[in-house]
Structures are given as C-alpha cells and as structure tokens.
Amino acid sequence: MAAGVYNQAIGAFQSNSHINNFNHQHKLNNIGRLAVTKDFIRNEAALILVRHGESLWNEKNLFTGCVDVPLSKKGIDEAIEAGKRISSIPVDLIFTSALIRAQMTAMLAMTQHRRMKVPIIMHNENEQAREWSQVFGEDTKKHSIPVISAWQLNERMYGELQGLNKQETAERYGKEQVHEWRRSYNIPPPNGESLEMCAQRAVAYFREQIEPQLLSGKNVMLSAHGNSLRSIIMYLDKLTSREVISLELSTGIPMLYIFKEGRFIRRGSPTGPTEAGVYAYTRNLLSVALER
Ligand SMILES: O=C(O)[C@@H](CO)OP(=O)(O)O
Numbered sequence: 001m002a003a004g005v006y007n008q009a010i011g012a013f014q015s016n017s018h019i020n021n022f023n024h025q026h027k028l029n030n031i032g033r034l035a036v037t038k039d040f041i042r043n044e045a046a047l048i049l050v051r052h053g054e055s056l057w058n059e060k061n062l063f064t065g066c067v068d069v070p071l072s073k074k075g076i077d078e079a080i081e082a083g084k085r086i087s088s089i090p091v092d093l094i095f096t097s098a099l100i101r102a103q104m105t106a107m108l109a110m111t112q113h114r115r116m117k118v119p120i121i122m123h124n125e126n127e128q129a130r131e132w133s134q135v136f137g138e139d140t141k142k143h144s145i146p147v148i149s150a151w152q153l154n155e156r157m158y159g160e161l162q163g164l165n166k167q168e169t170a171e172r173y174g175k176e177q178v179h180e181w182r183r184s185y186n187i188p189p190p191n192g193e194s195l196e197m198c199a200q201r202a203v204a205y206f207r208e209q210i211e212p213q214l215l216s217g218k219n220v221m222l223s224a225h226g227n228s229l230r231s232i233i234m235y236l237d238k239l240t241s242r243e244v245i246s247l248e249l250s251t252g253i254p255m256l257y258i259f260k261e262g263r264f265i266r267r268g269s270p271t272g273p274t275e276a277g278v279y280a281y282t283r284n285l286l287s288v289a290l291e292r
Pocket residue numbers: 058062063064065066155158182226227
C-alpha cells in the first residue's frame with residue numbers, strides 16, 4: 001500500500017486538524033511567549049505499544065507466526081486489562097498488524113478508554129472499499145479513532161515451524177537449535193524470517209508511517225506481536241543485535257513511550273487505571289488530555 005494512500009485516508013478522516021494546528025500556531029506566534037508553551041505541548045506525543053493478549057495458539061504452545069488465530073479467553077481478559085491501564089492516555093490514531101489477535105486486542109482495550117471514542121477500521125484495500133467505508137458526519141469523526149492495519153507489523157513469518165508445538169520441536173531438533181531459531185537475530189527458522197528480516201519491514205513501516213504522525217503531535221497506539229514489537233523496540237531504544245536477544249515481551253502489557261523533540265523516552269508500563277498512576281508520566285500529556 002502506497003504511503004500516500006494511507007495519508008489520504010487519515011487526512012480525510014481527521015477532518016481539519018492540520019488546519020486547526022496551523023491557525024493555532026499562527027495565532028500563538030503572534031502572541032509571543034505563550035506560543036513556546038503551547039508548541040511545546042503540541043510537540044510531545046504518546047506512543048503506546050502493546051503485544052496482543054494470549055492467542056489460542058499461545059495457549060496451546062504452538063508456533064504461530066503469520067497464522068491468523070484469535071485471542072483465547074485469557075487473551076480477551078488481558079486486552080481489557082491493558083485498556084484499563086491506558087484508559088487516561090490520549091489516543092488519536094491506532095495502528096495494528098493485519099492479524100486478528102492484534103486487532104481484537106486494540107478494540108477490546110479501547111472499550112475501557114475514558115474518552116469512549118469509537119475505533120473505526122480504515123479500509124484502503126481498493127478505491128471502492130475506501131469510498132464505501134466513508135464517514136460523513138464531522139462530529140461523528142471527532143468521536144472516532146482511525147485504525148490502520150498493516151501486514152508489515154505482522155508477527156515474523158515462522159516458516160515451517162508454524163503450527164508445530166514448541167516443546168515437541170525442541171525435543172525433536174534440540175533445545176539449542178530451537179532457541180537459535182526463536183531468538184537469534186539473523187538466523188531464520190526453516191523457510192521463515194529472522195528477526196533481522198522482520199525488522200526490515202516493521203521498522204521501515206514504523207519510520208515511514210507512524211513516526212510522521214507522532215511528529216505532527218498525534219498520540220498513537222500500536223498493537224502488534226512479540227517479534228515485530230521486539231524489532232521496533234530495538235529501534236526505539238537503540239538496542240544492539242546482542243541486547244535484543246534477551247528482550248521478551250509479555251502478552252497484553254502496554255508500554256508507554258513519549259516522543260519529544262525527535263526522541264523516544266521510555267516510560268515503562270502504566271501501572272494501573274488510577275489517574276495518579278497514569279498522569280505521573282508526563283505533565284504535558286495531562287494538559288493535552290484535559291484540553292479535549
Ligand atoms: O509463535 C510465535 O509466533 C511467537 C510469538 O508467540 O513465538 P516466539 O516467542 O517463539 O517468537
């Protein structure tokens with residue numbers, strides 16, 4: 001999917017926010033010092049990363065990769081719990097992989113959000129899908145959050161391991177071999193993707209599609225997978241290929257980053273649904289949340 005198509009869809013959906021920003025900045029520039037404070041607030045954005053809740057194949061301990069399986073009952077609960085943790089953090093835009101477990105997680109999490117905006121999946125697969133899914137009410141758009149799904153954020157392709165039991169595979173090929181397939185940086189499983197190959201598409205997508213949104217002040221939630229998120233975190237935290245080997249992500253635990261002055265600042269996982277717990281992360285985001 002061409003970058004322009006996504007931007008067009010988001011642009012149409014988000015009504016006049018760019019124009020408002022322009023007017024806002026223009027007005028502020030004319031009144032001096034206040035401009036500095038307000039621009040500072042606008043230049044900060046939240047990035048929430050969440051690995052999907054437990055899937056039915058996580059539950060069965062099967063290699064999943066790009067096989068599109070839904071959440072388990074426990075995964076549904078984890079997604080709702082994740083939503084409670086981030087319920088006070090503003091979200092303007094949601095990115096998910098093309099796989100249902102990441103999409104379910106994002107949708108279930110948003111049922112807990114205190115703004116109660118409706119997440120709407122953008123359909124950009126062809127011109128007709130785009131046209132037929134248009135929203136016309138300006139007020140309705142304001143109370144909605146566009147959800148963009150992209151295959152580039154999918155779990156790494158696990159090749160011939162997909163659908164095999166992890167324990168049985170370790171018994172058959174040896175623990176070390178299977179650990180190498182699962183956690184080395186550049187050794188792919190048979191006919192699958194290494195973490196390095198997964199990073200090439202996931203990080204490129206993040207830089208081309210998600211970073212510009214953060215730069216323009218949009219608060220973003222990204223719901224994806226163990227390995228696509230490991231590769232993105234490697235980029236955000238500047239981890240080496242040695243360091244990323246020991247990075248493990250739990251299912252359904254959101255992680256918050258603040259994007260400020262072109263840098264990603266890791267804030268860990270919001271501790272709970274309490275106002276104090278979440279707002280403690282940044283005063284500026286508090287102001288943004290209260291403004292809306
Ligand atoms: O099976 C998979 O797709 C992944 C994530 O569950 O497994 P692993 O943790 O081995 O990379």
